[in-house]
Amino acid sequence: MSLSRCLLFEDGFPARALHLNDPACTGTVRDGRVEFHFNNDDQQCGTVLRANNTHFIYENSIQGTTDSAEGLIISRQRQLNLQFVCEYPIKQNASMDMAIHTLTSVIHQKLPAAQGTYQVQMTPYKDAGFTQQFSGNVTGQAEQTLYIAVDLEGVDSRQLSSVLDSCWATPGNDSASSITWDLITHQCPNPEDGTVKVLRNGVSTSSRFSFRMFTFAGASSQVYLHCSLHLCPLEGNSCVPNCDHAVHQHRDRRSADYQDNITVGFGPLLPDKNTDVLDVLAPLPKRRSPHL
Structure with a gap:
């Protein structure tokens, strides 16, 4: 998942302030974009798996907080929370229509x-x-x-x-x-x-x-x-x-x-x-x- 670094900066969110559900999973700046890498194996980054009657669904979000009045008695805190999902169907149809001369x-x-x-x-x-x-x-x-x-x-x-x-x-x-x-x-x-x-x-x-x-x-x-x-x-x-x-x-x-x-x-x-x-x-x- 990647976001425009320029648009983030204009809205007051530096790349270092953003992360996935797991705060340890931060973004990497590359070619003008902030990229977030994760998978469902050894780098899950807080991804949550759930299922309904038709799909199993992986959920995560890009989030962060900035405060332009840091250290003062007032706060101008801004928050970013971009939720996204990846869906896979639970059921699929497939059939072979001919015999083949192999073992499997x-x-x-x-x-x-x-x-x-x-x-x-x-x-x-x-x-x-x-x-x-x-x-x-x-x-x-x-x-x-x-x-x-x-x-x-x-x-x-x-x-x-x-x-x-x-x-x-x-x-x-x-x-x-x-x-x-x-x-x-x-x-x-x-x-x-x-x-x-x-x-x-x-x-x-x-x-x-x-x-x-x-x-x-x-x-x-x-x-x-x-x-x-x-x-x-x-x-x-x-x-x-x-x-x-x-x-x-x-x-x-x-x-x-x-x-x-x-x-x-x-x-x-x-x-x-x-x-x-x-x-x-x-x-x-x-x-x-x-x-x-």
């Missing part, structure tokens, strides 16, 4: 006003410890457990977490397909699929879940995975879903509840015709029972 699917999402970017990626693992990432094609027998990580990069993990709202499978790369199988609904495992486990959700910018592989009965042999998630400010919010007594009422995933969420995915998973092995060839971006 990364979506580059540019936020409105071009002031910030972050990435979402979905990665399959072989083990429950999430240490053995697949290399190349992912192979496994039907009924084998597949472990999925959904990670965010480029957001402040100390103040924000990610919450998986829903995850589902389709026989094609259309996330809105009429043929689907739910894995996670309303942030909790689908009670009709006893193989799904939500291992981490809402505690950090990394979410984890697992399920046993399957194919769709009477449909395409391909299986694509999709997840919808949103960001949640950690301070003052309960971001961790309570699934102990969850009642899952299946609703149309394309309703307004999900329109503003981030959607990522990967696939397809292809069964080998001879060995009945499933191959995940590439990451990507109502309910019918699958053949397990």
